[in-house]
Amino acid sequence: MLVAACVWLGLMVFVAVFAPWIAPYGYAEQDLLLRLQPPSFAGGPPGHWLGTDHLGRDVFSRAIYSIRISMAVAFFGALIGAVVGTSLGALAAHRRGLVEEIVMGLVDVQAALPFLIFALLVIAFFGNDLFLFVLVVGFQGWERYARLARGLVLDAKTRGYAAAARSMGLPLWRVYFVHIGPNIAGAMAVQFTLNLPETIILEAGLSFLGLGIQPPLTSLGLMLNDSRNYILLHWWLPAVPGALIFITALSMSLIGDGLRDWLDRSQR
Numbered sequence: 473m474l475v476a477a478c479v480w481l482g483l484m485v486f487v488a489v490f491a492p493w494i495a496p497y498g499y500a501e502q503d504l505l506l507r508l509q510p511p512s513f514a515g516g517p518p519g520h521w522l523g524t525d526h527l528g529r530d531v532f533s534r535a536i537y538s539i540r541i542s543m544a545v546a547f548f549g550a551l552i553g554a555v556v557g558t559s560l561g562a563l564a565a566h567r568r569g570l571v572e573e574i575v576m577g578l579v580d581v582q583a584a585l586p587f588l589i590f591a592l593l594v595i596a597f598f599g600n601d602l603f604l605f606v607l608v609v610g611f612q613g614w615e616r617y618a619r620l621a622r623g624l625v626l627d628a629k630t631r632g633y634a635a636a637a638r639s640m641g642l643p644l645w646r647v648y649f650v651h652i653g654p655n656i657a658g659a660m661a662v663q664f665t666l667n668l669p670e671t672i673i674l675e676a677g678l679s680f681l682g683l684g685i686q687p688p689l690t691s692l693g694l695m696l697n698d699s700r701n702y703i704l705l706h707w708w709l710p711a712v713p714g715a716l717i718f719i720t721a722l723s724m725s726l727i728g729d730g731l732r733d734w735l736d737r738s739q740r
Contacts, residue, residue, distance in 0.1 A: 474730040477723035484720055488540040496530065499537035499690050503528035511708055523708045525698060534690050535712050541685060542692045543720075545606055546672035552610025553671075554664050557617025562648065564618070565625035576622075579615040587612050587674075595683055605684055609675055613667050620663055624656040631655075665728035669721035676717050692717050 487494060496519070507528040510516040516523050522531040564575035591608050598604055629652070678684035679693025680700075687694070692713040699709030 474726055477726035477730075480719060480723045481727060484539055484543060484723075487536055488543045491536045491540040495533035495536040497533040499529070499534045500688050501529060501533070508702070508706055510706075514708075522712055523706075525709055526702060531695075531708060531712055534695060535692075535716060538690045538692045538695055538713060539716060539720075541689060542672060542675055542717075545602075545609060545675045545685070545691070546668060549606050549609030549675070550613070550664060550667050550671045552607065553612065553614040553667065554617050554660065556610070557614035558621040558660055560614075561618035561621025561623075562625050565622045565629070566648075572622075575618065579618050582615040591678060591683055600683065600686055602685070602689070605678075609671060609678075612674060613670065616667065617660065617663060620659060621656065624659055625652060628652045628655055662728060662732045665724065665731055668728070669724040672724070673717065673721055676713075 503524070505528065506517060506520070506524050507526055509520055509524040509528075511523040511531075512518050512521050514523075520530050520532065522535065525531055525534070560575050560578075564572040590611070594604070594608055675684055675691065676693035676696065679691045680697045682697065685691040685694050695713035696710055696717075699706070699713070702709050
């Protein structure tokens with residue numbers, strides 16, 4: 473299962489990178505004479521492998537471009553959360569005292585704040601564009617990185633190698649980036665891989681509610697939103713993006729679990 477998950481995720485990354493060369497049509501290209509056509513294998517037109525939507529747009533091409541945007545939003549959103557959370561957690565562990573109390577207080581507030589309400593407030597005040605949406609997605613989950621980084625850095629500071637590096641007169645940045653950083657990178661990487669599926673599902677959910685990616689762009693969640701009125705009669709419209717979201721999120725979760733087991737020496 474882990475090998476299959478790696479193959480699938482590698483395929484999704486390949487599709488995301490080379491989407492303009494893989495898609496046979498443009499994601500916004502319309503043909504109203506071919507609207508709501510079934511897939512080719514179900515009796516539809518031969519040029520549309522996964523059928524067409526209510527505007528005659530090729531579902532396969534839209535899925536290719538949707539993978540590209542959804543993967544990019546999920547990756548960069550999770551990366552923003554990882555960088556912000558890890559930095560604040562390390563800062564809290566280093567400074568202690570009032571700084572630690574402030575950071576951990578923000579962590580508790582973030583953990584108790586319903587993220588959907590926060591996303592609604594931000595989009596209502598500042599509007600909705602792709603860059604802001606990535607920042608909003610990145611804001612979700614940073615507190616997990618902060619808690620984990622704080623604990624790992626506090627533990628690393630009690631180890632002999634960190635004290636020895638400090639006693640040798642090495643600058644503080646070198647102690648953290650060269651000595652402590654590599655020793656906590658494995659755990660942070662596992663947390664990143666475990667957070668990715670939540671991020672891609674979050675993007676899909678917000679886009680489905682109309683709070684995420686906006687037309688003329690497309691994403692997997694937006695494809696689900698467009699298909700909600702055609703679920704009963706035109707099954708391929710929600711089935712394609714739904715299956716892509718499910719399999720991709722499951723593959724990311726399996727890879728995260730596998731990476732955690734591989735880095736755990738007791739499991740080996």
